[in-house]
Amino acid sequence: MHDSRLLSSTTLPWIAFLAVALAPLAMSSSWTNMAILTLLFVHLCIAWNLVGGIAGQFCIGHSLFLAAGAYTSTLLSIHLGITPWIGMFAGAALAALIGVFIAWLSFRYELPPLSFALVTIALAMLGYLAISSIDFLGASRGLTLPVRGTPAMYQFRSDTTYYVVILIQVIIALALSMWLYHTKIGLYLRAVRDNERAAHAIGVPVLKYKMLAMAISAALTAFGGTFYAQYLQYVEPHTFAGINIVIQIILLTVVGGTGTVWGPVVGPMLLVPAGEWLRHSLGGSLPGVHLLVFGVLLVVVIRFAPDGLIGAFGRARQAWRFRRGATEVVTR
């Protein structure tokens, strides 16, 4: 009984996820680009959710981590010829370091939740402005990656290979997030989210776990940054360090359901393809119209399901069970 429930609550979503995620492999290559973009956002949302959802720290500074990943691997590749396969770990280490510093800062100065959001937004803006003005980083023009065209340099001829790479990244991130959520660490993080003082009082090492969550989240985001840079073959501040992408990550996670394991998967998997579809069907007519419709869609979901689609789904299932239970009583 217990085992079968465990099976249905963890295995079924995995099967469903893999079925949907692998489907583009069987489809024409025109779908691959969209699938890559979708999985990239799934990856970034899972990473953000570790801090923004599970640990409940409303962080708007994730553009810093994305940029750390993208710029570090790119610079190492351009100047020292180091393969991004190694560079990505340097980027992740840098991002983790920045993340740990932010977590320490907010803990040391006891920032309340909204002040934490403001500090991270300010740091993100400082990073963006700095990157856009430093020539070594390409300033606002950005940097183009040298064409080397070999898998050893994280460059592939076929989009399908990029797709496989990001799929593997997502699976790792998802497994990690699931493991974190269900172990002691996740329990502690959720305790910190619900009541930091109480968590501290019962002996949860709050700072340690905040730093840990931030480090993992930052490193994962940086891996996404390296991947995105390699996929686009260039980096520039607006895409990689602007807060717009963070706003997108947050909104996609919110629509799926913050603080849940599957929310950051469901949100982007539904909405990124929807956004791309809107762009194809509406984009030619008026500039911005597809993003407007997309934005309205987001707002409507937040209005009617502030706890996200996962939360709404849970409520609906509960209501259905309740009704079924009630009819059973009546028929008996």
Add this chain to the structure above:
Amino acid sequence: MSAEVLLQATVQGLQMGAIYALIALSMTLIFSVGGLLNFAHGDFMALAMYGALALYQSFALDAYAAAPLLFFGFFLLGFLMFRRLVQPVLAAGVLAGAQLTLGLVFVQENFLLMVFGGDYLSVPTVLSNKNLVIPPLTMPWPLLVGSLLAVVLAAILYVVLMRTDFGRQVRAITQNSDAAALMGIRIDRVQAIAFGIGIGLLGLTGAIIVAQFTLTPAMGLDFTLIALIVMVIGGLGSFAGSMIAGAIIGVSESLGSLLYGGTVGAMIPYAILVLVLLFRPHGLMGEH
């Protein structure tokens, strides 16, 4: 660098600061309504600026004449939006509210992009391209008038909040909403009106400063961030604090870009914000 140039930059910074303070005060008013952090704040003002453009293009209505119209229009927009959209989401928590406003950023920016396109636009007014010259200072009339009106509007807002029954009700809800309910205050309605006034003020502000700015659909976020900075540095809800913080940010931005270039000038407000949040978490003039 000559003293005249520094003086010029300082005066311009002070004038921008007055405008920043007004935007921050309307943000504070909205924040006082159930703790909503409005990330779409600047976007509402951008919407008003484009509204002034549309009124000029369609009816040859000058932005200054359109200002009252935009106030009432935006008041209504804010009132209805609070009732139908913000309030139900806010019931799920302040974070959900903040996330909703992030969604509104998306909606408004792309609405403007769709209707007006992505090009830089400007709105001609009676004051555009005219300067007041008081040697050694040269002051653009739009900025001068905009900043003076901002001070007047901020003072009116202060009097309304501190000296009227309506203002006392708004503050009562902020300080203790349960006790406010016991006074028979209709919290929903007062909050909706306060939110409406906050958004209405943005409509008004957009109209009176539109001549000073070049319009682009994504301009709102910068204003939001500046307003957040001024609001936090000034200490939430402190009128004098917002004025001083506005002046600090305006002058440091203006002098910073004069002395060290535009990027450093733009970075200074964020650096100040980080430092203030860390060392004076309740702002320069904040209470408790």
Add this chain to the structure above:
Amino acid sequence: MLEISGLVSGYGRISILHGIDLRVEKGELVALVGVNGAGKTTLMKTIAGLIRPTAGRIAFEGSEIAGEGAERAVAAGIALVPEGRMVFPRMTVWENLMLGGVHPRARPYREATLERIFDLFPRLAERRDQKAATMSGGEQQMLVIGRGLMAQPKLLILDEPSLGLSPLLVQETYGALRKLNADGLTILLAEQNVKLSLAVSNRGYVIENGKIVLTGASSDLARDPATRKAYLGRL
């Protein structure tokens, strides 16, 4: 004046009150006594419209007000002086009092009522322009009673007015309540301080685990062995 029957109320799905019957006649001073957690505050808040009851009726002067909200209760003429004072901390005494009379029904009489309150509590007149947060507990208690009176109530409900006050201030507060009642104000008083509240009131109710277990004239209740054993013995 106030007639409560079969009232069930609580927080969320947890019921605290399990069928309360209680009535207050015009001009009475009624005490509701019981230990901490018996349901006094929940009952007071439900009457004042802060909590929506799940069952039962609350009739005030013949009209039903259960679950209609705080605004309706104030409009009908009920003012609650809440437990724990709940002043508006960053506002002056005068501003707090003005807010007490902000409801349209009370607004026209604000100036006159203010004079009466300053007569009753001269200390408030002295502290007129002082921020509420800077005042002592006793002064804050006077302020919230004054604020309640500003609403022109027909029925004044007080939740634990003696909590945390020195004996001298308790005497002063109760003296003021007795005076108000003598002037014709109907009062419902919830108290842990059984001895004192039964001494000033006409009638009393004893509440225990969300149920009324005993009721009668206050003098009888004070003499009743059950009350004495359960509550008075501790004092």
